[in-house]
Amino acid sequence: xxTHTITFRLNGETCTLDVEANELLLDVLRDKxxxxxxxxxxxxxxxxxxxxxxxGKSVRSCLILAVEVDEQEITTVEGLSxxxxxxxxxxxxxxxxxxxxxxxxxxxxxxxELLGKNPHPAKEEIQEAxxxxxxxxxxxxxxxxAVLELTKK
Amino acid sequence: xxxxxxVGTSPSRIDGLDKITGAAKYVDDLDFxxxxxxxxxxxxxxxxxxxxxxxxxxxxxxxxxxxTVTAKDFPLTFGLYMKDRYIFARDRVRFVxxxxxxxxxxxAGSAKRAAxxxxxxxxxxxxxxxxxxxxxxxxxxxxxxxxxxEHCPWFFPRPKTNIAHWRKTRRxxxxxxxxxxxxxxxxxxxxxRYAHCAIEPHVIAGYYDAAGRLTLWASSxxxxxxxxxxxxxxxPMGLTHKDIRVITPYVGGGFGGKAGVSMEIFGAVLxxxxxxxxxxxxxxxxxxxxxxxxxxxxxxxxxxxxxxxxTITALEHTLHWDAxxxxxxxxxxxxxxxxxxxxxxxVPNVKIDSVCVYTNLSPTGxxxxxxxxxxxxxxxxxxxxxxxxxxxxxxxxRRKNAIAEGDTLAYGAKMNPGNMQEAINRCAKAIHWGRKxxxxxxxxxxxxxxxxxxxxxxxxxxxSSAAFVKFNEDGSLNVMVSGMExxxxxxxxxxxxxxxxxxxxxxKIRVETPDTDRNAYEWQTVGxxxxxxxxxxxxxxxxxxxxxxxxxxxRALGFPEESIYLENEQVKCQTQPxxxxxxxxxxxxxxxxxxxxxxxxxxxxxxxFMPEFTSATGDPETSQGGHPNVHYTVGAAGxxxxxxxxxxxxxxxxxxxxxxxGQAINPVLVEGQIVGGLLQGLATVMYEDIRYDANGxxxxxxxxxxxxxxxxxxxxxxxxxILETPQPDGPFGARGxxxxxxxxxxxxxxxxxxxxxxxxIKTMPVIAEKIxxxxxxxxxxxxxxxTMGFCYAKKPDEYPFGILT
Numbered sequence: 001x002x003t004h005t006i007t008f009r010l011n012g013e014t015c016t017l018d019v020e021a022n023e024l025l026l027d028v029l030r031d032k033x034x035x036x037x038x039x040x041x042x043x044x045x046x047x048x049x050x051x052x053x054x055x056g057k058s059v060r061s062c063l064i065l066a067v068e069v070d071e072q073e074i075t076t077v078e079g080l081s082x083x084x085x086x087x088x089x090x091x092x093x094x095x096x097x098x099x100x101x102x103x104x105x106x107x108x109x110x111x112x113e114l115l116g117k118n119p120h121p122a123k124e125e126i127q128e129a130x131x132x133x134x135x136x137x138x139x140x141x142x143x144x145x146a147v148l149e150l151t152k153k
Numbered sequence: 154x155x156x157x158x159x160v161g162t163s164p165s166r167i168d169g170l171d172k173i174t175g176a177a178k179y180v181d182d183l184d185f186x187x188x189x190x191x192x193x194x195x196x197x198x199x200x201x202x203x204x205x206x207x208x209x210x211x212x213x214x215x216x217x218x219x220x221t222v223t224a225k226d227f228p229l230t231f232g233l234y235m236k237d238r239y240i241f242a243r244d245r246v247r248f249v250x251x252x253x254x255x256x257x258x259x260x261a262g263s264a265k266r267a268a269x270x271x272x273x274x275x276x277x278x279x280x281x282x283x284x285x286x287x288x289x290x291x292x293x294x295x296x297x298x299x300x301x302x303e304h305c306p307w308f309f310p311r312p313k314t315n316i317a318h319w320r321k322t323r324r325x326x327x328x329x330x331x332x333x334x335x336x337x338x339x340x341x342x343x344x345x346r347y348a349h350c351a352i353e354p355h356v357i358a359g360y361y362d363a364a365g366r367l368t369l370w371a372s373s374x375x376x377x378x379x380x381x382x383x384x385x386x387x388x389p390m391g392l393t394h395k396d397i398r399v400i401t402p403y404v405g406g407g408f409g410g411k412a413g414v415s416m417e418i419f420g421a422v423l424x425x426x427x428x429x430x431x432x433x434x435x436x437x438x439x440x441x442x443x444x445x446x447x448x449x450x451x452x453x454x455x456x457x458x459x460x461x462x463x464t465i466t467a468l469e470h471t472l473h474w475d476a477x478x479x480x481x482x483x484x485x486x487x488x489x490x491x492x493x494x495x496x497x498x499x500v501p502n503v504k505i506d507s508v509c510v511y512t513n514l515s516p517t518g519x520x521x522x523x524x525x526x527x528x529x530x531x532x533x534x535x536x537x538x539x540x541x542x543x544x545x546x547x548x549x550x551r552r553k554n555a556i557a558e559g560d561t562l563a564y565g566a567k568m569n570p571g572n573m574q575e576a577i578n579r580c581a582k583a584i585h586w587g588r589k590x591x592x593x594x595x596x597x598x599x600x601x602x603x604x605x606x607x608x609x610x611x612x613x614x615x616x617s618s619a620a621f622v623k624f625n626e627d628g629s630l631n632v633m634v635s636g637m638e639x640x641x642x643x644x645x646x647x648x649x650x651x652x653x654x655x656x657x658x659x660x661k662i663r664v665e666t667p668d669t670d671r672n673a674y675e676w677q678t679v680g681x682x683x684x685x686x687x688x689x690x691x692x693x694x695x696x697x698x699x700x701x702x703x704x705x706x707x708r709a710l711g712f713p714e715e716s717i718y719l720e721n722e723q724v725k726c727q728t729q730p731x732x733x734x735x736x737x738x739x740x741x742x743x744x745x746x747x748x749x750x751x752x753x754x755x756x757x758x759x760x761x762f763m764p765e766f767t768s769a770t771g772d773p774e775t776s777q778g779g780h781p782n783v784h785y786t787v788g789a790a791g792x793x794x795x796x797x798x799x800x801x802x803x804x805x806x807x808x809x810x811x812x813x814x815g816q817a818i819n820p821v822l823v824e825g826q827i828v829g830g831l832l833q834g835l836a837t838v839m840y841e842d843i844r845y846d847a848n849g850x851x852x853x854x855x856x857x858x859x860x861x862x863x864x865x866x867x868x869x870x871x872x873x874x875i876l877e878t879p880q881p882d883g884p885f886g887a888r889g890x891x892x893x894x895x896x897x898x899x900x901x902x903x904x905x906x907x908x909x910x911x912x913x914i915k916t917m918p919v920i921a922e923k924i925x926x927x928x929x930x931x932x933x934x935x936x937x938x939x940t941m942g943f944c945y946a947k948k949p950d951e952y953p954f955g956i957l958t
Contacts, residue, residue, distance in 0.1 A: 099640025
């Protein structure tokens with residue numbers, strides 16, 4: 001299979017590597033770059049645990065081919081924590097928002113995207129923004145509560 | 154002892170930072186180097202067939218393939234309570250998706266392609282896909298060799314039948330009880346199978362080194378039990394416990410699905426097949442559904458007699474469980490339910506039959522609630538119906554009959570403390586019980602319900618926990634235990650217990666995930682028992698360390714031992730008010746005496762806990778005489794439910810759950826269990842609808858077709874209420890709570906739907922489509938065609954009441 005050389009920005013750093021045409025971004029990030037926060041939960045776009053930000057937009061890295069991200073900007077939760085916790089991460093910590101933690105990286109990124117567009121979301125807007133990130137532990141309430149408290153005017 | 158400084162507070166989770174930064178490592182995040190091999194499983198397309206021939210020659214020719222493995226290489230069985238599960242199907246397959254062979258290759262793609270080249274010749278057999286058929290005298294047998302399986306002494310399998318276990322509980326005289334009743338109600342309720350749906354799939358990595366040592370990295374609730382089951386299964390290969398090491402990093406949700414051993418056995422044997430190479434298997438989401446363990450389906454026949462004043466006189470509860478192909482763990486679900494299917498009520502005359510039936514569907518096992526969610530659906534539906542039938546308020550009926558401390562349980566032991574009356578009252582108040590409410594929307598109606606619940610940990614009578622604590626130079630502490638942080642907050646709670654005894658703040662305590670070579674023993678993290686059991690072990694370990702601190706100070710400085718105490722990370726002495734010695738000054742290097750020599754040394758503590766009052770020796774015909782359960786946690790839940798009569802769509806306007814946890818070590822974490830568990834329970838009744846076809850193939854093994862709730866599907870409001878009637882043998886009075894919070898959800902919905910619409914639905918799930926159809930007089934089963942949620946082909950009403958009895 002033909003390999004392609006791609007270059008992208010990952011958490012502020014330039015990354016150049018060879019990928020095969022059919023390689024998924026999720027697998028490349030995890031196995032070739034060593035960024036482990038995007039998780040494989042269903043590998044068909046249902047669960048959202050592989051969420052990353054691509055050009056600031058939340059996407060499922062299990063549904064994207066690595067060759068597609070050439071010249072693009074990717075953010076994972078590792079990039080958010082580089083200079084300490086973001087206010088959102090701190091709010092999640094304060095509210096014990098997560099239990100097993102497997103959905104947390106994806107959830108953090110989906111809410112990060114929301115707050116970039118809408119700094120004071122209503123409860124329903126938060127629910128809508130994270131509706132693609134499945135969590136089996138928390139009942140979602142402590143996640144929503146943390147965001148509401150962080151963003152209240 | 155009520156004056157705690159750390160217990161009862163809610164410090165931030167000690168695993169919180171790991172999880173919120175992406176630092177938390179799960180098994181699939183570990184690197185095993187360039188030598189890592191991958192395996193693909195060859196699966197049976199038949200629910201029941203004989204294996205005539207397996208031809209792996211074509212697969213082995215494929216580039217990248219290292220080896221193929223079949224039952225010939227590992228002709229062994231394994232299991233927790235009964236060794237009935239085959240590592241690779243030998244001679245016959247028993248469910249669609251069962252492992253027949255494995256292909257090991259240098260990359261996952263080659264393994265997958267080569268697996269398709271393995272040729273298996275089958276001779277299809279009649280599959281057992283209906284409970285009534287399974288129990289006929291001439292039924293096809295799922296396990297013709299049942300009599301040869303080793304099992305625990307409290308299981309009663311019946312050779313040459315499909316019955317893996319039959320738990321009988323008898324108390325009083327049910328016929329006399331029914332004769333005394335003014336009203337008798339009997340009916341049938343069904344509960345289908347369910348999947349755990351932890352977001353992290355099962356992952357196992359194994360490495361069998363040149364010196365013969367097997368290391369496993371498992372996504373697991375049970376490192377020690379996995380080591381034990383695997384050591385027992387592989388003992389014919391010469392492996393001993395010492396040779397096996399199980400390391401369990403963070404786990405992305407368990408809910409019972411990662412207890413015991415399921416696919417982990419492949420990590421062990423396939424690693425052994427390729428000595429010197431690490432090997433990893435990650436289950437696909439589909440495999441997660443059909444080849445780990447599902448929750449059992451059950452057909453419940455309930456017959457209850459009551460007097461006009463609301464007194465329950467008799468209960469006959471017959472439960473037929475669809476255990477699937479293997480019951481090594483699931484038969485104990487049947488056992489637990491069979492002991493406790495009176496629910497949290499005083500019942501003088503009891504006849505319970507809980508029957509574990511082998512079928513040709515996926516294997517079953519532990520699932521949060523362990524049988525109690527299942528039987529509570531029928532029982533709590535029945536209670537509301539019978540109360541209404543005698544013209545009594547269903548909540549008043551429950552108050553009148555609710556279990557209380559000192560009551561005699563169905564198997565003869567006495568009930569432990571727990572304040573059910575307060576739980577009922579608090580829930581009734583929260584949902585304004587007795588006040589009829591109307592929706593602003595013309596198509597919608599509002600119904601309410603209060604359901605009760607109870608549950609005891611299900612475990613061997615001598616299941617135990619152990620703990621080590623060790624101090625570091627700065628007075629910080631490591632707590633080394635082998636319970637699993639499943640998300641419930643176990644690590645934080647163990648740290649709080651150690652902190653309470655040793656006065657070291659929680660943020661100076663590290664609790665790590667287990668490694669069976671390093672950490673102390675824990676049976677398994679199941680049954681909502683680790684806070685209680687391992688909590689006691691940690692408390693004992695901390696007390697042991699404190700004792701050593703006191704001895705050291707006494708030996709070095711001469712103060713009387715009984716006057717020495719700890720406060721704020723310092724040693725103090727009642728007779729020397731000026732004296733204080735920080736722990737960090739001596740817990741490693743000891744205390745210097747006047748002559749310049751030292752006393753003491755590194756402070757370590759160890760502690761154990763095993764209940765010494767339990768036994769599983771009850772009479773097989775009545776269950777009288779043993780003491781199988783350590784304690785029950787009780788509570789109540791309430792709901793205000795809005796239902797659209799045209800679409801059946803439901804909106805939970807408010808739900809409340811009150812549970813008596815004895816002592817909340819960390820109230821925020823308990824609330825997390827209530828809010829999260831209640832939604833998992835609501836999911837089983839409002840959304841999740843598993844479907845098999847008529848040949849036993851699972852039709853919806855994915856999140857597109859098997860719907861678990863998203864953030865848009867939650868109650869508008871959930872009110873958690875914590876009650877605290879101390880458990881005398883619990884650490885600081887604590888009892889377990891993890892599973893209980895999903896148990897009352899199903900009956901609450903069914904009862905509230907009836908309250909709103911006058912429609913009684915006796916088959917789970919109670920999803921919108923079923924309600925809307927029922928409102929039109931259409932049976933859900935009719936529109937679902939030739940599919941089933943568990944192993945029964947006919948309508949429940951067509952089964953004889955109590956198939957066996």
